[in-house]
Amino acid sequence: xxxxxxxxxxxxxxxxxxxxxxxxxxxxxxxxxxxxxxxxxxxxxxxxxxxxxxxxxxxxxxxxxxxxxxxxxxxxxxxxxxxxxxxxxxxxxxxxxxxxxxxxxxxxxxxxxxxxxxxxxxxxxxxxxxxxxxxxxxxxxxxxxxxxxxxxxxxxxxxxxxxxxxxxxxxxxxxxxxxxxxxxxxxxxxxxxxxxxxxxxxxxxxxxxxxxxxxxxxxxxxxxxxxxx
Numbered sequence: 001x002x003x004x005x006x007x008x009x010x011x012x013x014x015x016x017x018x019x020x021x022x023x024x025x026x027x028x029x030x031x032x033x034x035x036x037x038x039x040x041x042x043x044x045x046x047x048x049x050x051x052x053x054x055x056x057x058x059x060x061x062x063x064x065x066x067x068x069x070x071x072x073x074x075x076x077x078x079x080x081x082x083x084x085x086x087x088x089x090x091x092x093x094x095x096x097x098x099x100x101x102x103x104x105x106x107x108x109x110x111x112x113x114x115x116x117x118x119x120x121x122x123x124x125x126x127x128x129x130x131x132x133x134x135x136x137x138x139x140x141x142x143x144x145x146x147x148x149x150x151x152x153x154x155x156x157x158x159x160x161x162x163x164x165x166x167x168x169x170x171x172x173x174x175x176x177x178x179x180x181x182x183x184x185x186x187x188x189x190x191x192x193x194x195x196x197x198x199x200x201x202x203x204x205x206x207x208x209x210x211x212x213x214x215x216x217x218x219x220x221x222x223x224x225x226x227x228x229x
Contacts, residue, residue, distance in 0.1 A: 050079065053078075053082045053085075053113060053116075054075075054078045056110065056112060056113040057073050057081075057082075057109070057113075057212050057213060058073070059109035060107075060109040060110050060212035061073060063105070063106040063107075063108070063109060064106070073211070073213050077213050078213060080213075081213045081216045081217055084216075084217065084220060085113075088224075089117055091220070091223050091224065091227060092117035092118065092119050092223065093118040093119075094119075094120070095140045095141065095223055096119075096120045096121075096122075096137065096139045096140050096141075097114070097119060097120070097139060097140065097141045097142075097143065097219070098121075098122050098123075098124065098130060098134065098137075098139040098142045098143070099111065099122070099123050099124075099144075099177075100124045100125075100126075100130045100142075100143065100144040100159070100162060101125070101143075101144070101145045102125050102126065102145070102148045102149055102150045102151070103145075104123045107123075107177075109212075110212055110215065110216065111123075114216075114219075122137070122139075125148075125150060126148060126150060126158075127151065127158055127161065127162045127165070130144075131165070134166070134169075139172075140223055140226050141175065141219050141222045141223065141226075142166055142172055142173075142174045142175065143174070143175045143176075143177050143219075144159040144162050144163065144174050144175070144176055144177070145176070145177055145178050146158070146159035146160060146176055147159070147178070157197075159174070159176055159178065160197065160200065160201060160205075162174065163176065163200075163201070163204040163205050164204050166204070167203065167204035173204060173206040174204065174205055174206065175205070175206050175209075175218050175219070175222065176201075176205050176207070176208040176209075177209060177210070177215055178208060178209075178210060206218065206221075206222060207221075
């Protein structure tokens with residue numbers, strides 16, 4: 001009789017353990033299906049991994065045009081911004097970004113990362129192309145470099161001109177993604193012109209950065225403002 005009771009208790013315990021395991025698996029699948037693409041971080045094949053996202057940030061650094069300006073991103077900073085992207089997957093999904101740069105290939109790692117969150121990203125190589133897109137579509141975030149090698153005279157400040165027009169005509173500030181641009185230290189311009197440029201940048205530019213992780217944080221900051229508006 002004792003052996004039978006022990007066997008029944010063992011079967012009951014095994015059944016409860018099996019039920020608990022099935023419940024955990026089902027809960028995991030439900031959570032994974034309801035959240036953004038990077039909820040698969042670290043969950044093996046078929047999903048975006050933390051390692052893949054970190055590699056995209058490292059690749060973004062390696063794409064810098066200027067070897068002297070490359071800034072490695074520490075592991076803590078990389079994981080911090082990736083976790084923030086993951087936490088705001090719902091905010092990112094469906095967001096629209098316009099990215100203006102005469103070398104769009106340099107931005108591909110970040111573009112690929114953002115597209116994993118279902119962000120729509122259009123690219124333009126010049127102010128002319130960008131204005132054509134802006135007349136057709138509304139964008140939540142507008143990003144621009146500053147210097148354009150393909151736009152003739154005054155190409156050193158094409159991004160600033162772009163930000164001024166976007167602010168005047170569309171009422172949006174631009175995120176400048178650029179290297180070594182400080183309007184207060186521009187060479188070969190008068191003090192009066194330098195002061196004017198500083199004021200224009202303060203008025204029409206949301207932020208300036210040359211860091212991939214900082215750029216992603218700023219994108220999220222802008223989207224939070226858009227959602228709150």
